[in-house]
Amino acid sequence: MTIQWFPGHMTRARRQIQEKLKLIDVVIELIDARLPLSSRNPMIDEILQNKPRLIIMNKADLADPAVTKQWQDYFKEQGHPAFPVDASSGTGVKDIPAQLKLLLKEKIDRQIAKGMNPRAIRALIVGIPNVGKSTLINRLAGRSIAATGDRPGVTKGQQWIKVGGEIELLDTPGILWPKFEDQNVGYKLAVTGAIKEEILNVEDIAFFAVKYLVSYYWDPFRERFELDDSTPHNPDESDEIVAIMEAVGRKRGCLISGGRVDLEKASRTLLRELRAGKMGRFSMESPY
Numbered sequence: 385m386t387i388q389w390f391p392g393h394m395t396r397a398r399r400q401i402q403e404k405l406k407l408i409d410v411v412i413e414l415i416d417a418r419l420p421l422s423s424r425n426p427m428i429d430e431i432l433q434n435k436p437r438l439i440i441m442n443k444a445d446l447a448d449p450a451v452t453k454q455w456q457d458y459f460k461e462q463g464h465p466a467f468p469v470d471a472s473s474g475t476g477v478k479d480i481p482a483q484l485k486l487l488l489k490e491k492i493d494r495q496i497a498k499g500m501n502p503r504a505i506r507a508l509i510v511g512i513p514n515v516g517k518s519t520l521i522n523r524l525a526g527r528s529i530a531a532t533g534d535r536p537g538v539t540k541g542q543q544w545i546k547v548g549g550e551i552e553l554l555d556t557p558g559i560l561w562p563k564f565e566d567q568n569v570g571y572k573l574a575v576t577g578a579i580k581e582e583i584l585n586v587e588d589i590a591f592f593a594v595k596y597l598v599s600y601y602w603d604p605f606r607e608r609f610e611l612d613d614s615t616p617h618n619p620d621e622s623d624e625i626v627a628i629m630e631a632v633g634r635k636r637g638c639l640i641s642g643g644r645v646d647l648e649k650a651s652r653t654l655l656r657e658l659r660a661g662k663m664g665r666f667s668m669e670s671p672y
């Protein structure tokens with residue numbers, strides 16, 4: 385799915401979320417555990433105002449667990465509980481209802497003290513495209529909910545999905561735009577597959593990924609692509625990065641006539657393997 389985030393779409397997306405906020409008690413803000421900064425909406429605090437919020441770091445199965453832990457501590461310091469989840473396998477998902485209840489405990493206790501019978505907690509999932517909103521909704525629902533496509537500009541009736549006895553989830557998530565303000569953010573989103581490759585040049589995206597990975601994850605990277613430890617890999621030497629991309633291409637048989645490496649094909653192969661977690665887990669942003 386590609387959304388062209390023109391200012392008009394952003395305004396509409398924002399308005400749609402703000403309409404939904406009137407219906408709910410708590411927001412589940414879904415972010416990518418590999419990119420907790422770049423996969424967040426730049427205006428999130430303003431958009432959500434003071435709604436209680438649970439941050440869920442999805443795709444934690446692909447992220448570096450030590451870095452994810454740092455992010456969890458960081459968000460906690462900022463006053464937001466945050467938890468890692470792998471919505472595709474379901475790891476961590478079953479704890480979400482209890483965390484939502486905990487967030488609203490004071491409100492629920494007040495209702496009970498007034499003799500009221502607390503109704504189900506109503507929740508909304510928000511996040512940027514491809515962060516795993518539908519996957520999480522299906523996991524929480526325990527069944528497959530039709531992909532409803534709540535795209536900016538498209539209106540439809542809302543339905544509530546029961547999650548256990550005490551939570552009700554809006555069936556259509558709120559779609560937010562990511563941060564675009566600097567080019568590195570765009571490249572990070574492209575490396576993780578959050579934005580389509582066509583938006584940026586695929587060889588540039590792979591170059592960006594390799595430059596980052598040789599800096600921070602050299603051992604798993606070279607092991608995956610069977611490179612010798614003596615392979616020059618200075619991230620500031622473009623020639624060395626391109627030579628590594630060519631070596632990966634040769635390993636994967638991405639060749640054109642004359643035995644030259646098809647760098648575009650090598651880039652696609654490399655990115656596909658990284659995104660599928662074949663190189664192992666990696667994070668592209670750390671809080672400290």
Ligand SMILES: Nc1nc2c(ncn2[C@@H]2O[C@H](COP(=O)(O)OP(=O)(O)OP(=O)(O)O)[C@@H](O)[C@H]2O)c(=O)[nH]1
Nearest residue numbers: 385442443469470471472513514515516517518519
């Ligand atoms: N490895 C991994 N993949 C995930 C996880 N959650 C979702 N995915 C994958 O990420 C891709 C996007 O997931 P969706 O649930 O369609 O994301 P979405 O946010 O609903 O996307 P849009 O409809 O584009 O807004 C799919 O290929 C999922 O299988 C996760 O926790 N781990």
